[in-house]
Amino acid sequence: MLQERPLPTFSPAAVQLSREEGLALYEDMVLGRTFEDKCAEMYYRGKMFGFVHLYNGQEAVASGVIRGAMRPGVDYVCSTYRDHVHALSAGVPAREVMAELFGKATGCSKGRGGSMHMFSAKHRLLGGYAFVAEGIPVAAGAAFQTKYRREVLGDTTADEVTACFFGDGACNNGQFFETLNMAALWKLPILFVVENNKWAIGMAHERATSDPHIYKKASVFNMVGVEVDGMDVLAVRAVAQTAVARARAGEGPTLIEALTYRFRGHSLADPDELRSKEEKEFWLSRDPIKRLGSYLLEQDLATNQDLKTIDQKIKQVVEDAVTFAEQSPEPDPRELRRYIFAED
Amino acid sequence: MAETAFFNALRAAIDEEMARDATVFVLGEDVGHYGGSYKVTKNLYQKYGELRVLDTPIAENSFTGMAVGAAMTGLRPIIEGMNMGFLLLAFNQIANNAGMLRYTSGGNFQIPLVIRGPGGVGRQLGAEHSQRLEAYFQAVPGLKIVACSTPYNAKGLLKSAIRDNNPVLFFEHVLLYNLKEDLPEEEYLLPLDKAELVQTGTDVTILTYSRMRHHVLQALPQLRQRGIQPEIIDLISLRPLDWDTISASVRKTHRVVIVEECMKTGGIGAEVTAGIMERLFDELDAPVVRLSSQDIPTPYNGTLERLTVVQPEQIVSTVVDLVGKKI
Numbered sequence: 001m002l003q004e005r006p007l008p009t010f011s012p013a014a015v016q017l018s019r020e021e022g023l024a025l026y027e028d029m030v031l032g033r034t035f036e037d038k039c040a041e042m043y044y045r046g047k048m049f050g051f052v053h054l055y056n057g058q059e060a061v062a063s064g065v066i067r068g069a070m071r072p073g074v075d076y077v078c079s080t081y082r083d084h085v086h087a088l089s090a091g092v093p094a095r096e097v098m099a100e101l102f103g104k105a106t107g108c109s110k111g112r113g114g115s116m117h118m119f120s121a122k123h124r125l126l127g128g129y130a131f132v133a134e135g136i137p138v139a140a141g142a143a144f145q146t147k148y149r150r151e152v153l154g155d156t157t158a159d160e161v162t163a164c165f166f167g168d169g170a171c172n173n174g175q176f177f178e179t180l181n182m183a184a185l186w187k188l189p190i191l192f193v194v195e196n197n198k199w200a201i202g203m204a205h206e207r208a209t210s211d212p213h214i215y216k217k218a219s220v221f222n223m224v225g226v227e228v229d230g231m232d233v234l235a236v237r238a239v240a241q242t243a244v245a246r247a248r249a250g251e252g253p254t255l256i257e258a259l260t261y262r263f264r265g266h267s268l269a270d271p272d273e274l275r276s277k278e279e280k281e282f283w284l285s286r287d288p289i290k291r292l293g294s295y296l297l298e299q300d301l302a303t304n305q306d307l308k309t310i311d312q313k314i315k316q317v318v319e320d321a322v323t324f325a326e327q328s329p330e331p332d333p334r335e336l337r338r339y340i341f342a343e344d
Numbered sequence: 345m346a347e348t349a350f351f352n353a354l355r356a357a358i359d360e361e362m363a364r365d366a367t368v369f370v371l372g373e374d375v376g377h378y379g380g381s382y383k384v385t386k387n388l389y390q391k392y393g394e395l396r397v398l399d400t401p402i403a404e405n406s407f408t409g410m411a412v413g414a415a416m417t418g419l420r421p422i423i424e425g426m427n428m429g430f431l432l433l434a435f436n437q438i439a440n441n442a443g444m445l446r447y448t449s450g451g452n453f454q455i456p457l458v459i460r461g462p463g464g465v466g467r468q469l470g471a472e473h474s475q476r477l478e479a480y481f482q483a484v485p486g487l488k489i490v491a492c493s494t495p496y497n498a499k500g501l502l503k504s505a506i507r508d509n510n511p512v513l514f515f516e517h518v519l520l521y522n523l524k525e526d527l528p529e530e531e532y533l534l535p536l537d538k539a540e541l542v543q544t545g546t547d548v549t550i551l552t553y554s555r556m557r558h559h560v561l562q563a564l565p566q567l568r569q570r571g572i573q574p575e576i577i578d579l580i581s582l583r584p585l586d587w588d589t590i591s592a593s594v595r596k597t598h599r600v601v602i603v604e605e606c607m608k609t610g611g612i613g614a615e616v617t618a619g620i621m622e623r624l625f626d627e628l629d630a631p632v633v634r635l636s637s638q639d640i641p642t643p644y645n646g647t648l649e650r651l652t653v654v655q656p657e658q659i660v661s662t663v664v665d666l667v668g669k670k671i
Contacts, residue, residue, distance in 0.1 A: 076417070078413075107450070108450070108452075109448065109449050109450035109452065110450025110451065111450065112447055112448055112449070112450045113448050113449060113450060117448045117449065119448070119449035119450065119452040119453065120452060121449075121452040121453055122452075126413065126416060126417075126453075127445070127448075127449060127452075127453075129440075129441075131436060131440060134409060134436055134437065134440060134441065135409075136406075136409070137405070137406040137407070137408070137409025137410045137412075137413065137437070138409045138410070138412050138413035138416070138437075138441060139413060140406075140409070140410045140413060141409065141410040141411060141412055141413020141414040141415070141416070141417070142413045142414070142416065142417045143413075144410060144413070144414050144419075145413070145414045145417040145418060145419050146417075147395070148369070148395055148414070148419060149418075151395060152366065152369075152393065152395050152396060153366055153367075174403075174405065174406075175405055175406050175409065178401070178403035178405065178406035178407075179403075179406045179409075179410070181401060181403070182400070182401060182403065182406065182407070182410065185401070338451070339446055339447045339449075339450060339451040340446070340447050340485055340486050341446070341486065341488075341509075341510050342446065342454040342455075342456070342508075342509035342510050343509070344451070
């Protein structure tokens with residue numbers, strides 16, 4: 001008998017959502033899903049290599065936080081090895097993310113980074129950090145910079161918030177605790193967003209941690225910690241909006257634990273033998289894209305045709321990204337040593 | 345400035361750069377209220393405030409990562425390693441993030457970051473506090489590694505390191521902080537990538553850095569007594585190495601002794617030796633000789649510790665042997 005941790009309830013009655021906002025969230029999630037499905041296809045066709053970690057199932061978290069509560073391109077986003085969709089939500093064009101996966105010169109990291117290392121200074125994407133938890137302090141550094149600009153340099157326009165995404169596995173690492181302590185101590189404008197998808201590759205969350213309720217770990221730092229249904233983009237958006245407002249008001253960080261699930265294995269190289277059929281079915285039935293689609297229809301915020309139009313449009317965006325990536329040049333071998341130092 | 349102690353030369357460099365550029369800030373353990381474990385940041389927090397001289401919790405990996413994030417987004421952090429050995433705890437952030445991130449990001453970000461503090465073998469501090477991390481970090485791409493050795497070069501180099509747009513590991517030496525020297529009144533900067541010709545000579549090139557420069561200088565009078573004129577070069581820049589200066593000297597003397605405080609295996613001298621073999625083999629009249637610390641954890645006992653590190657008398661006998669003018 002499958003025993004799942006109860007998902008926090010969220011009343012959509014309290015939601016203020018315009019048609020445009022609803023459709024934008026839907027489109028962002030469809031982009032994430034369609035892009036990742038295309039990645040799997042391209043990986044198996046030998047177009048991309050290395051470790052490729054897909055985000056299917058977790059879309060409500062990136063879209064709800066970045067698109068639902070932040071200002072993409074102004075606020076900072078920090079990610080992990082599972083970073084394609086955070087990059088897309090942050091506004092990095094699908095062409096640049098796909099080209100990076102193809103290792104092309106037009107990729108957002110110029111073909112030097114790959115799947116796990118998407119970066120874009122222009123879009124304030126601090127990057128994909130592939131060692132578990134190492135991005136957490138880096139994100140805090142960006143948040144510190146905002147506080148420093150405001151308080152030391154007297155820049156009253158410095159009001160960026162940083163969203164730092166990581167998984168349940170990172171929450172047993174020292175950098176998680178060390179950084180939460182510093183962020184709370186100095187009231188940094190940052191959201192620590194845990195995407196608890198229950199599995200750190202093959203290590204079940206409850207086998208790795210003494211108290212599986214990650215959001216409770218905030219309390220020892222005098223920090224606000226909240227859990228949220230990570231399969232509900234509107235619920236994620238609501239807690240993220242509150243956290244962003246708190247950060248901008250100088251009231252410090254928030255730890256958000258989003259309960260979610262990855263619909264695919266850890267990476268495309270993962271045989272995915274440990275997760276039960278029942279568990280997968282439980283979570284697949286909570287597909288965040290279908291859920292938002294139904295909500296938009298029920299609330300008369302969209303028609304079936306609206307959603308189909310978005311699906312078609314995104315399909316074209318992703319096809320265009322593949323064409324762009326395929327036709328893009330390889331990095332120039334003469335530039336092998338470029339970008340090592342600032343002057344390069 | 346009148347006669348200035350090494351630690352105050354470093355303090356002056358930081359003070360001047362913080363006054364010049366408001367994005368420069370210091371962070372680390374006990375850098376603020378306490379003034380730094382060797383007083384390099386004494387009273388600076390009173391002048392610049394607690395955010396610019398930031399006392400951190402004891403969390404090397406995370407405050408280093410935080411400095412990387414701040415550097416990526418436009419600030420110019422100076423991390424003080426209370427003891428550089430502690431930064432082994434931050435190896436990941438220094439290697440993966442400070443060192444490699446610019447390249448991995450395809451040039452999206454630059455990381456103007458200085459990581460400075462006391463390294464080297466002190467007086468009976470035990471193995472953990474007697475590290476020579478320069479040897480461990482020299483293989484990390486994207487890092488510049490500098491070792492200062494006098495109050496004069498410490499000040500000029502640190503100012504340049506703070507202005508550099510790359511991550512710089514800046515090694516001071518725990519036993520040199522009270523060394524004194526008259527410093528120029530006017531501002532000066534020294535290049536990070538240039539070795540320092542300490543003494544011109546003709547018979548042998550002695551390549552050294554950090555505290556071992558002073559052991560070499562202690563050996564110099566005895567070498568001269570024996571009619572040997574060594575050319576002494578302080579490498580200063582451990583990465584990248586200043587091959588112009590090294591090559592010019594080897595072409596002149598045709599003999600090389602390397603005197604270093606790091607251990608022999610995988611040390612700075614190992615890299616220098618390999619580079620000389622590749623570039624200057626035909627110039628050599630004898631094999632390159634390395635005088636390095638023993639490949640052992642630094643022992644606490646004073647006699648054993650002394651045996652671990654190269655002493656001036658070893659330098660004398662080795663150079664005399666090499667030059668073939670044994671008396």
